[in-house]
Amino acid sequence: MQPIDGRQIQKDFPILDQQVHDEDLVYLDSAATSQKPCAVIEAMDRYYQEINANVHRGVHSLGESATQAYEEARRKVASFIGAASEREVIFTRGTTTGLNHLARMLEPQLFPGDEVLISIMEHHSNIVPWQQVCQRTGAKLVYVYLKDGRLDLDDVKAKLNPATQVVSLAHVSNVLGIENPIAEIADWVHDVGAYLVVDGAQSVPHLPVDVQQLEVDFLVFSGHKMMGPTGIGVLYGKESHLKELEPVEFGGEMIDFVFEQESTWTDLPWKLEAGTPPIAEAIGLGAAVDYLNDLGMDRLAAQDKDLLAYLWRGLQSVEGVEIYGPPSLEGRTGLISFNLEGLHPHDVATALDYEGVAVRAGHHCAQPLLSYLGVGATLRASLYAYNTKEDCDRLVQALEKTKEFFNGTF
Ligand code: PMP
Numbered sequence: 001m002q003p004i005d006g007r008q009i010q011k012d013f014p015i016l017d018q019q020v021h022d023e024d025l026v027y028l029d030s031a032a033t034s035q036k037p038c039a040v041i042e043a044m045d046r047y048y049q050e051i052n053a054n055v056h057r058g059v060h061s062l063g064e065s066a067t068q069a070y071e072e073a074r075r076k077v078a079s080f081i082g083a084a085s086e087r088e089v090i091f092t093r094g095t096t097t098g099l100n101h102l103a104r105m106l107e108p109q110l111f112p113g114d115e116v117l118i119s120i121m122e123h124h125s126n127i128v129p130w131q132q133v134c135q136r137t138g139a140k141l142v143y144v145y146l147k148d149g150r151l152d153l154d155d156v157k158a159k160l161n162p163a164t165q166v167v168s169l170a171h172v173s174n175v176l177g178i179e180n181p182i183a184e185i186a187d188w189v190h191d192v193g194a195y196l197v198v199d200g201a202q203s204v205p206h207l208p209v210d211v212q213q214l215e216v217d218f219l220v221f222s223g224h225k226m227m228g229p230t231g232i233g234v235l236y237g238k239e240s241h242l243k244e245l246e247p248v249e250f251g252g253e254m255i256d257f258v259f260e261q262e263s264t265w266t267d268l269p270w271k272l273e274a275g276t277p278p279i280a281e282a283i284g285l286g287a288a289v290d291y292l293n294d295l296g297m298d299r300l301a302a303q304d305k306d307l308l309a310y311l312w313r314g315l316q317s318v319e320g321v322e323i324y325g326p327p328s329l330e331g332r333t334g335l336i337s338f339n340l341e342g343l344h345p346h347d348v349a350t351a352l353d354y355e356g357v358a359v360r361a362g363h364h365c366a367q368p369l370l371s372y373l374g375v376g377a378t379l380r381a382s383l384y385a386y387n388t389k390e391d392c393d394r395l396v397q398a399l400e401k402t403k404e405f406f407n408g409t410f
Contacts, residue, residue, distance in 0.1 A: 002369070003303035004295055006030065006388040012037040012291075013386050018337055024358025026391045030333045031174055031202060031382030032360050034130045036288070040227060041289035044280045046171070055279055056253060056270065070279050073286030074269070077234055081219065082210035082288045087268040091282050094233035095201040096125040098220030099168070101235060101272070102197060103129035104248040106166055112138030115163045117194075119144045119151055119180075120372050121173040124365040126199045130168060131229065149326030151180050157188055164194045167353055171203035171219075175366045175378070176309075176325035177335040179203065186215040193243070201225055205384070206304055208297040211236055223281065225330045227384075228288035232281035235272070242268050249274040300385050301333075307383050314396040315381075324378060335382035337364070340399060345379045348402055355398035 007340075010016050013035045014140035018025050027035060033203035047069060055070045071086070078086040078215035092098045110116070116130050120143050133142045142164075144155045151169075160167070166220070167189045172179050182198055189196040195217040204210055211219050218241070223232040237245075247265060248252055254274040256264040265271045292300065312329050315321050320341035340348050360380045363370050370376065379396055 001299055001302055003306050004112065004299050004385050006303070006307075006386050006391070009037075009295070010386050010388075012039070016039065016386060020356045020358070021354045023354075026357045026394045028357060028359045028381040028383065028395060030205075030387075030393065031380065032226065033230070034205065034227050034384050035386060036227055036229065036284075037291050039291050040229065040284045040287045042365075044229060044284040047280045047283045050229055052280075056186055056259045059276050064369070066279060069283050069286075070277065073282040073289075076286045076289045081204065081234075081236060082212050082241050082291065084212060085239055085377070088211075088233040088236055088242065090237070090242070090272045091277050092220070092233045092235050092270045093231055093278070094222040094224070095123075095199060095220045098233055098235035099125050099197075099199065100129045101248055102218055102220070102237075103133045105245040107133050107137060108194065108246070110137040110139040111166055113163060114139040114165045115142050115159075115161070116140070117142045117144060117156075117159055117167045119169055119364065120146060120180070121151065121176060121369050122168070122170055123174055124197065124367070125202065126168055126170060127368065128249035130166075145366075149324070149333065151174065153181070153184070155301065156185060158191045160188055160194070162192055164189075166195050166197060168197035170199045170201075172200075172206065173325075173336050173366075173369075174202050175364045175380070176334070177202075177332045177337070177382075178325055178332045179207070179333050181215045182216060190215070192265065200333060205292075209303050210241045217241055223285040223288065226288055227291055228279045228285035234285075234353055239268065242272065245272075246297055247272050247274065251275050253277070295385055303385060304334055304383065307387060308334070308336070308390065309394070310389050311336055311381060311383065311392040315399075316391050318396060318399050318403070321399070324373060324375070333364045334384070335380055337378040337380045339378055340403065343402070343406055345377045347406070348379055348399070351402040351405060352395070352398045355394070355401060357395050357398045359395070365370075 051065040053066040055067040061309045074086045074089050186196050197218045198216045200219045200221040204221040219236040224230040251274040256266045322339050324337040345361035
């Protein structure tokens with residue numbers, strides 16, 4: 001299989017063809033948000049120019065076209081993640097909204113003494129909603145820690161018990177770039193009768209993800225990290241679960257009948273999509289899915305492996321670079337977090353920006369993980385299909401220059 005060549009697809013991303021501080025832009029922050037190909041922007045533009053109307057409401061032609069396009073986007077997403085039915089795909093605002101909704105939907109099933117199991121490598125959006133629900137219900141939030149920079153699977157097994165009701169884990173960590181063995185963990189989780197929630201924010205954009213193969217109960221992800229627009233995300237849930245769960249948002253679109261004092265709900269998936277949905281954004285996400293399918297997720301994953309290995313070697317060639325996570329490349333996807341000895345990551349990121357290289361610096365919304373690692377902040381270089389080995393070289397050169405600059409200053 002031929003991996004994707006980033007140079008060949010850069011023409012689809014005109015934003016990349018610009019200069020920052022008089023240097024050609026190198027965008028290495030796709031884990032925060034990816035760039036969008038013209039196909040996505042044009043699909044949204046077409047919706048507004050040609051068929052803008054609300055969905056599922058009027059009987060007029062524009063409304064029907066908009067509804068068809070919106071529901072077509074749902075079918076594309078369902079097939080992209082291997083869902084058994086499009087009724088299992090709920091459009092949300094993003095991963096954060098999906099996790100908040102899930103935590104609130106599962107709240108009635110949590111009681112004092114119950115346990116919610118998460119890992120220390122979670123993004124805040126997979127921590128804080130569970131903290132809130134645990135505080136309200138008296139359930140206990142239990143953490144699994146790391147071993148040699150990876151999720152400690154023995155710790156997972158040891159902490160699963162009949163009190164565990166929910167296990168919520170990142171598929172790929174947004175700080176360490178480590179892929180967790182979800183399919184293996186799913187068996188253990190189901191053996192104790194708990195739900196498995198997976199945060200796919202960093203996996204769905206990079207790896208072929210099949211919810212049925214992974215046997216997850218719920219999967220959440222964001223459109224904007226997979227070449228789609230902001231403001232749209234997906235909450236996947238097994239139909240049997242979603243049928244049982246009560247909505248947490250109420251209003252138009254989600255009702256069957258409203259009486260003066262009570263109401264009944266419509267069918268899935270609309271029962272869980274109160275109000276006017278993000279129509280243009282869903283259509284944009286559908287176009288992103290088409291674009292990713294055309295590239296081929298297997299080819300994209302192969303390119304990711306190649307580029308990451310190249311970046312890894314490049315970073316290791318810079319004296320004073322410390323890479324976080326396990327001491328090998330195995331199971332890493334999409335990104336590398338690191339620091340430059342003696343320099344604050346924010347200073348480094350600012351210096352890199354002057355070289356035209358965009359990376360992220362900070363705690364990456366994972367403060368418990370950074371505390372656990374004993375570090376306040378890191379740099380993070382994250383890759384996507386439009387990146388090239390030259391981009392990695394530019395980062396390495398810019399790091400060398402940054403070192404020279406600061407060593408000359410102090
Ligand atoms: N989980 C992970 C692993 C992430 O990387 C992110 C985004 N940084 C989120 C959740 C939150 O995604 P969003 O801000 O799109 O809701």
